[in-house]
Structures are given as structure tokens and as C-alpha cells.
Amino acid sequence: MPIIFHVDxxxxxASCEKARRSELVDRPVVVxxxxxxxxxxxAVSAASYDARDHGIHAGMPVxxxxxxxxxxxxDIAFIGAEKAFYSDVSHRIRDIIAATAxxxxxxxxxxxxxxxxxxxxxxxxADRAAALQEDIVEAAxxxxxxxxxxxxxxxxxxxxxxxxxxxxxxxxxxxxEFLDPLPVxxxxxxxxxxxxxxxxxxxxxxxxxxxxRRPELVDRFGESNxxxxxxxxxxxxxxxxEDADPEQLSRLTTLRDDTRDPDDIAPVLQELAQQVVDRVTxxxxxxxTATVIAVTTDLERRxxxxxxxxxxxxxxxxxxxxxxxxxxxxxxxPETVLRRVGVRASGFEDGRQETLESFTGGTGGS
DNA sequence: AATGATACTCGGC
DNA sequence: TTACGGCCGAGTATCATT
Numbered sequence: 001m002p003i004i005f006h007v008d009x010x011x012x013x014a015s016c017e018k019a020r021r022s023e024l025v026d027r028p029v030v031v032x033x034x035x036x037x038x039x040x041x042x043a044v045s046a047a048s049y050d051a052r053d054h055g056i057h058a059g060m061p062v063x064x065x066x067x068x069x070x071x072x073x074x075d076i077a078f079i080g081a082e083k084a085f086y087s088d089v090s091h092r093i094r095d096i097i098a099a100t101a102x103x104x105x106x107x108x109x110x111x112x113x114x115x116x117x118x119x120x121x122x123x124x125x126a127d128r129a130a131a132l133q134e135d136i137v138e139a140a141x142x143x144x145x146x147x148x149x150x151x152x153x154x155x156x157x158x159x160x161x162x163x164x165x166x167x168x169x170x171x172x173x174x175x176x177e178f179l180d181p182l183p184v185x186x187x188x189x190x191x192x193x194x195x196x197x198x199x200x201x202x203x204x205x206x207x208x209x210x211x212x213r214r215p216e217l218v219d220r221f222g223e224s225n226x227x228x229x230x231x232x233x234x235x236x237x238x239x240x241x242e243d244a245d246p247e248q249l250s251r252l253t254t255l256r257d258d259t260r261d262p263d264d265i266a267p268v269l270q271e272l273a274q275q276v277v278d279r280v281t282x283x284x285x286x287x288x289t290a291t292v293i294a295v296t297t298d299l300e301r302r303x304x305x306x307x308x309x310x311x312x313x314x315x316x317x318x319x320x321x322x323x324x325x326x327x328x329x330x331x332x333x334p335e336t337v338l339r340r341v342g343v344r345a346s347g348f349e350d351g352r353q354e355t356l357e358s359f360t361g362g363t364g365g366s
Numbered sequence: 367a368a369t370g371a372t373a374c375t376c377g378g379c
Numbered sequence: 380t381t382a383c384g385g386c387c388g389a390g391t392a393t394c395a396t397t
Binding site: 033042044045067107108192248250251252253254340342344 | 381382383384385386387388389390391392
């Protein structure tokens with residue numbers, strides 16, 4: 001029986017900053033990404049728990065966080081984000097976990113799964129998790145919460161139950177009682193739409209969902225999604241760990257001034273496209289879908305994308321394509337003015353080898 | 367009608 | 380009073396294919 005860990009770092013960026021500057025240990029820390037427009041224009045990327053106590057949280061405008069800091073008269077540290085540093089810390093933590101795990105799968109910069117199936121039982125697993133927490137503190141100076149379960153679905157939900165610095169072990173025979181009381185939208189893959197449709201069936205919790213017969217779910221959500229819901233309600237999930245490659249690579253930036261003038265935007269898109277393609281080709285890949293991201297002055301995010309029949313490796317091609325997509329978008333929205341623009345590439349495939357699909361068509365019949 | 371691919375938006379940190 | 384980044388994967392809508 002597999003034993004899967006989900007390791008979730010607590011307030012990761014803020015913890016990284018506390019770790020490298022001891023004078024911040026007892027001081028609330030707010031990690032910010034600045035836009036370059038004015039001194040305090042930006043958003044909060046992460047807030048330490050002692051900063052969250054004052055109502056400051058990720059996604060909040062920096063000025064708002066500053067305003068709170070003034071009101072509460074606390075000595076709160078505002079620090080610009082340094083992602084390369086957090087990425088380094090993340091790698092160190094990954095190495096520590098990898099030293100005792102059969103396999104590690106990074107899920108993001110601050111989350112990873114680990115296969116600990118070699119451990120004899122869940123008591124041993126919980127002990128190992130506590131030891132791992134200490135190892136991580138020692139090596140990286142940050143704390144983590146760890147969920148343990150028979151698969152990734154359960155481990156991920158478990159890691160969230162007790163934060164920060166918690167360990168939640170859910171052995172196989174307690175999975176159902178652990179999941180049953182949870183609202184269905186805590187299941188990975190159940191969004192607002194699915195939750196709404198389930199609510200129409202009188203389903204609010206996982207236990208409710210388990211009461212719905214499989215053919216009924218298939219009938220309402222289709223074979224694939226229906227079966228998937230049926231399995232999740234019973235705590236069945238993947239135990240496969242893989243160091244997954246990213247499915248998309250993008251760059252996004254805030255314009256110096258709000259504009260809809262192509263002459264202002266073109267050079268920005270060109271630069272972003274170059275950076276994206278450098279990252280794509282740096283991995284030895286090519287891309288087959290180009291997307292332009294437009295963030296309007298009222299902070300609405302809009303995207304337009306198109307796919308090529310053959311994979312591409314040219315920055316110029318990406319630039320020309322997103323430029324065209326953006327012109328099209330702006331001509332359809334004559335009143336729209338942009339604050340930020342971005343370029344995304346996706347649909348990756350290996351830089352060499354072509355697909356063989358054309359050879360397999362035409363067989364079978366109808 | 368069901369399934370899979372593609373386009374687009376949303377949410378989390 | 381307002382204030383507002385950058386990046387990713389998940390979720391959903393829509394369309395083509397069968």
C-alpha cells in the first residue's frame with residue numbers, strides 16, 4: 001500500500017525572508033512584487049502568519065497593506081520578492097526530502113509530493129514527517145505542513161488541515177471518515193460549476209456525493225468526469241509521482257503607462273516573446289500555441305490564443321502572432337485600455353521528432 | 367450523444 | 380477612499396470529430 005506525503009511550505013516566501021535575515025524572525029513580513037510604477041505600486045505575494053494576523057494577505061495591493069500597517073502601528077517589514085532565492089531554497093528542501101523518499105514530485109515552488117511507501121506503517125510515517133519538518137527547518141529555516149495519505153488526493157487535502165507546522169496522517173482505513181464531512185469543492189477537480197451542479201442534486205459534502213450512484217454521475221457529468229467524481233468521493237486517487245514538465249511558459253509585465261497604442265505595446269511584446277522562446281528552446285522544446293494576455297485598466301484579464309499546425313521555435317513568429325492577436329482584440333474593444341500585457345507559449349513538444357499521426361489514419365472504417 | 371482538443375477564465379500564492 | 384504582480388495549473392465553455 002502506497003504512503004504518499006504532501007509537503008506544503010508555510011507562508012513560503014515570507015518564511016524564506018525570515019530565514020535569511022534573523023532580525024525579521026519576530027517581525028511580521030510582507031513579500032511584495034512591485035510593478036515599477038511609483039514606489040508602492042504592487043501586490044502582496046506572501047504574508048507571514050504574524051502579518052496575516054493583522055489582515056494582510058497575498059493578492060492585496062501593497063498600498064492597502066501599508067495602510068493596515070500604519071493603522072495597527074506595527075513594525076511590519078515590506079520586502080521585494082526575489083524568486084530565484086525562493087527557488088533555491090525550494091531545491092534544497094527537495095533534496096532533503098529526496099534523501100529519504102523513493103521519489104519526489106515538485107508540484108510548485110512551495111509544494112511537493114513524496115513517495116514514502118517503504119515505511120512500515122502510518123505511525124512510522126507520522127514520525128518521519130515530524131523528523132522531516134525538523135530537517136527542513138535546520139537546512140532551510142522554514143516550516144512545512146505535511147499531509148500523509150494512500151494517494152496524492154488524500155495527502156494534499158490532509159496537508160491543509162493543520163497549518164502551519166502540522167502533520168496530518170490519514171491511514172487507508174480512516175480515509176472515508178476523513179473525507180466524508182468535507183464540502184465537495186475541497187476535492188481536487190471540483191470547481192464552482194461542478195459544485196453547483198452537485199448542489200442541485202442535494203450534494204454538499206463528500207458523504208452526500210458518495211450517496212449518488214455511479215450511473216447517475218456518469219449520466220450528469222459524462223463518463224470521464226462522472227467516474228472521476230465517483231472515485232474521488234471514495235478517496236481514490238493517483239499514486240504516480242512524476243517530475244512533471246510545465247504545460248505552459250509565460251511572461252507578463254506591467255506597462256510603464258496605461259495605453260492601447262500598438263507602438264507602445266509592440267516592443268514590450270517583442271521582448272516578452274523573446275524571453276518566453278528562450279525558455280522554451282532552452283528546454284529543447286518547440287511550442288504550438290501562442291497566447292497574448294491583456295490586463296485592462298480595470299484589472300480584467302483577457303486572453304487570445306491560436307495554435308499552429310506545426311510546432312515553432314521562432315521568437316519572431318511568437319511576437320508577430322501575439323501582436324496580431326492583440327490588435328484583433330483591441331479592434332473588437334475600442335474602449336479598452338491596457339495596464340499589463342503578457343505572452344504565453346504552450347503545446348510543447350520535443351524539439352526534434354515529428355508526430356507519426358499521419359501514418360496511422362485511414363485504417364478502421366465507419 | 368459522447369469524447370477529446372482547444373480557447374479562455376479563475377484561483378492560489 | 381483607494382490602493383493591484385507574475386506565474387502556474389485547474390476549471391469550464393465551446394467546437395470538432397466520430
